[in-house]
Amino acid sequence: MRIVVDAFGGDNAPEQIVIGAALASFEHQVDITLTGNKEIIEKVIKDNNMSFYGDLKIVHTEDVISMHDDPTTILKAHSDSSMGLAFKELVDGNADAFVSAGSTGAIVVGGTLIVKRIKGVKRPAIASTLPSPNGHYMLMDMGANAECRPEMLKQFGVMASVYLQNVCNIENPKVGLLNIGVEDTKGDELRLEAYKLLSETENINFIGNVEARDMPKGVCDAVITDGFTGNVALKIIEGTASTLFSLIKKVLYKSLPNKLAALVIKKDLYSLKSMMDSSEVGGALLLGVSKPVVKAHGSSDAKAIKNAIRQAKTFAETDVIGKIAGNL
Amino acid sequence: MRIVVDAFGGDNAPEQIVIGAALASFEHQVDITLTGNKEIIEKVIKDNNMSFYGDLKIVHTEDVISMHDDPTTILKAHSDSSMGLAFKELVDGNADAFVSAGSTGAIVVGGTLIVKRIKGVKRPAIASTLPSPNGHYMLMDMGANAECRPEMLKQFGVMASVYLQNVCNIENPKVGLLNIGVEDTKGDELRLEAYKLLSETENINFIGNVEARDMPKGVCDAVITDGFTGNVALKIIEGTASTLFSLIKKVLYKSLPNKLAALVIKKDLYSLKSMMDSSEVGGALLLGVSKPVVKAHGSSDAKAIKNAIRQAKTFAETDVIGKIAGNL
Numbered sequence: 001m002r003i004v005v006d007a008f009g010g011d012n013a014p015e016q017i018v019i020g021a022a023l024a025s026f027e028h029q030v031d032i033t034l035t036g037n038k039e040i041i042e043k044v045i046k047d048n049n050m051s052f053y054g055d056l057k058i059v060h061t062e063d064v065i066s067m068h069d070d071p072t073t074i075l076k077a078h079s080d081s082s083m084g085l086a087f088k089e090l091v092d093g094n095a096d097a098f099v100s101a102g103s104t105g106a107i108v109v110g111g112t113l114i115v116k117r118i119k120g121v122k123r124p125a126i127a128s129t130l131p132s133p134n135g136h137y138m139l140m141d142m143g144a145n146a147e148c149r150p151e152m153l154k155q156f157g158v159m160a161s162v163y164l165q166n167v168c169n170i171e172n173p174k175v176g177l178l179n180i181g182v183e184d185t186k187g188d189e190l191r192l193e194a195y196k197l198l199s200e201t202e203n204i205n206f207i208g209n210v211e212a213r214d215m216p217k218g219v220c221d222a223v224i225t226d227g228f229t230g231n232v233a234l235k236i237i238e239g240t241a242s243t244l245f246s247l248i249k250k251v252l253y254k255s256l257p258n259k260l261a262a263l264v265i266k267k268d269l270y271s272l273k274s275m276m277d278s279s280e281v282g283g284a285l286l287l288g289v290s291k292p293v294v295k296a297h298g299s300s301d302a303k304a305i306k307n308a309i310r311q312a313k314t315f316a317e318t319d320v321i322g323k324i325a326g327n328l
Numbered sequence: 329m330r331i332v333v334d335a336f337g338g339d340n341a342p343e344q345i346v347i348g349a350a351l352a353s354f355e356h357q358v359d360i361t362l363t364g365n366k367e368i369i370e371k372v373i374k375d376n377n378m379s380f381y382g383d384l385k386i387v388h389t390e391d392v393i394s395m396h397d398d399p400t401t402i403l404k405a406h407s408d409s410s411m412g413l414a415f416k417e418l419v420d421g422n423a424d425a426f427v428s429a430g431s432t433g434a435i436v437v438g439g440t441l442i443v444k445r446i447k448g449v450k451r452p453a454i455a456s457t458l459p460s461p462n463g464h465y466m467l468m469d470m471g472a473n474a475e476c477r478p479e480m481l482k483q484f485g486v487m488a489s490v491y492l493q494n495v496c497n498i499e500n501p502k503v504g505l506l507n508i509g510v511e512d513t514k515g516d517e518l519r520l521e522a523y524k525l526l527s528e529t530e531n532i533n534f535i536g537n538v539e540a541r542d543m544p545k546g547v548c549d550a551v552i553t554d555g556f557t558g559n560v561a562l563k564i565i566e567g568t569a570s571t572l573f574s575l576i577k578k579v580l581y582k583s584l585p586n587k588l589a590a591l592v593i594k595k596d597l598y599s600l601k602s603m604m605d606s607s608e609v610g611g612a613l614l615l616g617v618s619k620p621v622v623k624a625h626g627s628s629d630a631k632a633i634k635n636a637i638r639q640a641k642t643f644a645e646t647d648v649i650g651k652i653a654g655n656l
Contacts, residue, residue, distance in 0.1 A: 133575055143508060146516040180471060180559040188474040188556050212563035216571045228516050231508040232557055233564055235540035240568040243544045247461060248576070251596040258596065261589035268579040268586065 001029075002057075003312050004095035007036035008064045008082035009102025011299045017101065018044040020305025025053040028310050033057040033095050036064070036082035059085050064102075067298070071105030075113060083107070087114045090291050097292035097312035099283065101300040108144045111289040118321060120328040122149075124288030125156050125227065126295060127163065128234055132218025138164060139215075141227040142234045142284060148226035150193035153177070154201060158327050159287040160222035161204040166318045173221035176210030178229060184208065190226065198224070203327055245273055283308030285315065288324070292316045329357075330385075331640050332423035335364035336392045336410035337430025339627045345429065346372045348633025353381035356638050361385040361423050364392070364410035387413050392430075395626070399433030403441060411435070415442045418619050425620035425640035427611065429628040436472045439617040446649060448656040450477075452616030453484050453555065454623060455491065456562055460546025466492060467543075469555040470562045470612060476554035478521035481505070482529055486655050487615040488550035489532040494646045501549035504538030506557060512536065518554065526552070531655055573601055611636030613643065615652070620644045 005021045007014045018041055021032045031054040034041055038060040044050075065078040078084055083102045087110045090098045098115075100107055104126065112124050125141035140156045141148070157175045164173035177195055179187045184195050186209060198206045207220055215223050216237060225233065248269070252262035283296040283304075292315040296308035333349045335342045346369055349360045359382040362369055366388040372378075393406040406412055411430045415438045418426045426443075428435055432454065440452050453469035468484045469476070485503045492501035505523055507515045512523050514537060526534045535548055543551050544565060553561065576597070580590035611624040611632075620643040624636040 133571060146508060146519075178560060180474060180556060180563075191474075191556075212560040213567035213570075215564065216567040228508055228519075229557055229560055232506060232540040232561060235508075236543065236561055236564050237568050239541035239544040240565050241572060242541075243461060244569060244572055247600055248597070251593060251600055254596060257592045261592035264585045264589035265579060268582055269576070272575055272579055 001313055001316060002031040002033060002095045003097050003099060003309050003316075004033040004035065004086045004089040005305070005309065006083045006086040006098075006100035006102055007034040007041055009100040010296065011101075012301055013101065014040055015044050015048070016300065016302045017305050019048055019050060020300070020302035021309060022050040022052050023302060024306040024309035025056070027306065028313050029053055030309065030313055031055045031057070032309075033059060033086075033089055035059045035061060035085040035089070037062050059089060061085050065106050067103050069103065069106070071103060071109045074106040074110045078106075083110065087111075090293070091115055097294065097316040099294045099296060099305070099308050099312050101283075101296035101298055101305065101308075104143055104295060104298075107286060107293065107295045111286040111293045115289045115291050115293060118288055118290050118325045118328075120325060121159075121288040122155055123152050124286050125152070125159070126230075126284045127160055127222075127287050128230075128284040130216075130234070130237065132216060134218050137215070137218050137220060138222040139230055139234060140222060140224055140287065141230050143227045143231035144286070145227040147228070148190060150190060150197050153190070153194035153224050153226065154197040155288070155328060157198050157204050157206065157222070157224045158201060159324050160224065162323045162327050163285065163287060163320050164221050166320045166323055167314050170221055172205045174207045174219075175204050175222045175224060176207050176220040178212060178215065178223050178225035178233070179209035180211070182209045182211060194224075283311055285311070290321060292321070329641055329644060330359040330361060330423045331425050331427060331637050331644075332361040332363065332414045332417040333633070333637065334411045334414040334426075334428035334430055335362040335369055337428040338624065339429075340629055341429065342368055343372050343376070344628065344630045345633050347376055347378060348628070348630035349637060350378040350380050351630060352634040352637035353384070355634065356641050357381055358637065358641055359383045359385070360637075361387060361414075361417055363387045363389060363413040363417070365390055387417060389413050393434050395431050397431065397434070399431060399437045402434040402438045406434075411438065415439075418621070419443055425622065425644040427622045427624060427633070427636050427640050429611075429624035429626055429633065429636075432471055432623060432626075435614060435621065435623045439614040439621045443617045443619050443621060445616055446618050446653045446656070448653060449487075449616040450483055451480050452614050453480070453487070454558075454612045455484075455488055455550075455615050456558075456612040458544075458562070458565065460544060462546050465543070465546050465548060466550040467558055467562060468550060468552055468615065469558050471555045471559035472614070473555040475556070476518060478518060478525050481518070481522035481552050481554065482525040483616070483656060485526050485532050485534065485550070485552045486529060487652050488552065490651045490655050491613065491615060491648050492549050494648045494651055495642050498549055500533045502535045502547075503532050503550045503552060504535050504548040506540060506543065506551050506553035506561070507537035508539070510537045510539060522552075611639055613639070618649060620649070
């Protein structure tokens with residue numbers, strides 16, 4: 001099993017990406033291909049005293065596609081960027097799965113047009129895994145398609161369901177439609193039509209509409225929505241949690257008695273924070289393309305990259321892609 | 329100043345509503361009109377040993393419009409419900425402002441078609457006030473219009489701005505458009521077009537797109553969005569905050585040392601929780617209708633009702649409605 005990792009994608013590239021890849025190679029026993037400036041990558045490895053399990057391959061390029069570049073430049077102007085070459089390694093069969101913390105837009109464009117869609121898939125979409133008090137749930141689409149049609153939401157439900165069954169071993173995963181009320185008469189045209197289509201889909205366990213306030217509680221395994229709403233939802237969860245934790249930190253440092261009390265509960269609060277932390281979960285998936293593509297969070301540190309590589313490995317080990325094709 | 333309060337709207341009606349109204353009458357020196365079953369209202373007052381400042385008027389009815397009723401029944405079948413009669417009091421000039429914790433849909437329909445729109449307003453919208461670490465911000469629309477056109481979002485920006493200037497005394501309030509990126513090329517058709525219209529609007533301080541993760545941090549005074557996204561956003565903030573606080577509570581009760589530490593910081597954590605609590609802020613506003621209509625949260629307790637009445641009073645004291653008309 002070989003995973004290709006875009007060493008120059010993300011806010012903390014290349015250092016954290018390279019370290020995360022090295023850690024993952026041992027922990028998950030995978031061969032790693034890194035794309036990007038070879039000299040810099042080798043310096044990071046040396047400076048951090050890292051080594052790799054198995055066979056490390058470095059594909060050299062000096063170009064990088066940034067968050068500010070037009071995502072479609074991944075196809076031509078930036079086809080030889082670290083991300084572009086990572087896609088090439090995947091498509092040419094030199095790697096079994098792809099991981100990048102780079103531009104989401106470029107990953108969606110590259111996934112759709114370089115890796116290509118699974119036959120029958122209208123639009124690939126990004127599925128994020130989010131923490132809930134009793135485990136995790138998937139939110140899909142979290143930003144690939146700002147504009148969605150009802151049939152797309154239906155397909156997202158099928159793809160999420162197949163993934164959760166096969167990769168996460170969830171039997172009969174519960175699929176919900178994110179809406180502004182639970183009744184089937186709620187929402188805009190898109191929701192009304194998508195509700196009907198999802199209800200009629202035989203091979204998924206559609207539980208109906210899910211209200212946003214119940215989503216973080218983990219009431220279902222996959223929450224389906226359009227990419228605009230999903231992106232807003234994901235970022236609000238992040239923003240609210242980080243605002244709250246920083247306010248709690250202020251409380252804990254407020255006075256000497258508080259500081260002493262904080263010493264006692266600090267460890268438990270940290271483990272709660274890390275439980276709610278998306279970097280623990282790994283990356284987001286681009287579901288609907290013909291090879292495993294994992295998008296790590298832009299602010300990924302080494303641990304997040306390590307977990308994204310674990311996720312890419314599990315994704316590649318199962319025949320999710322074949323099963324998605326069979327279910328559509 | 330007289331505020332009419334729908335005593336039978338909301339999860340905790342009538343007890344918490346009546347108590348909240350009594351408290352508000354003294355704290356904010358307003359006359360109160362309560363609508364609903366007179367016998368029950370009088371029993372609540374007696375059982376709780378409450379009295380009212382000024383002149384209490386009770387408008388009797390046995391009918392209530394519930395969350396499950398079609399909102400349009402407020403116009404005919406439930407026109408004599410506690411909410412219907414409260415609208416009637418407002419329209420007939422027997423009260424200066426309206427407060428209800430009942431069905432949002434019915435309040436929107438009643439506000440639009442019984443109270444009627446301000447001349448020039450395309451669609452009234454619900455503006456919620458949310459807590460941020462450095463104060464509050466307004467989110468509009470949070471659910472009146474699941475489907476929006478760009479001109480509606482533009483008007484929401486103007487209405488929010490006029491309200492914040494005149495009622496909250498914020499000079500030149502910052503208005504942002506909720507979007508999935510800050511660049512003006514981001515988002516779906518609705519966002520692209522609304523961005524253009526808001527940029528061209530002269531009498532507001534439009535700061536451009538705002539990402540959802542920055543919203544809870546209070547980067548602007550008013551966040552404009554369609555009712556679907558706004559409703560999802562509001563409920564996710566509530567859900568995430570309540571999930572986090574319940575997990576923190578678990579940490580605090582986990583062990584004896586934790587329990588002892590909790591005793592020290594409990595008070596500060598509670599005041600943080602109450603700071604983040606929407607019931608502190610008051611109600612949401614139905615902006616765009618020709619009289620002050622305040623919608624309290626469905627789960628409002630007495631304190632939330634009291635604060636919603638305070639908000640209704642301030643709303644009625646200023647000429648926001650006239651100024652909205654002048655600015656559109």
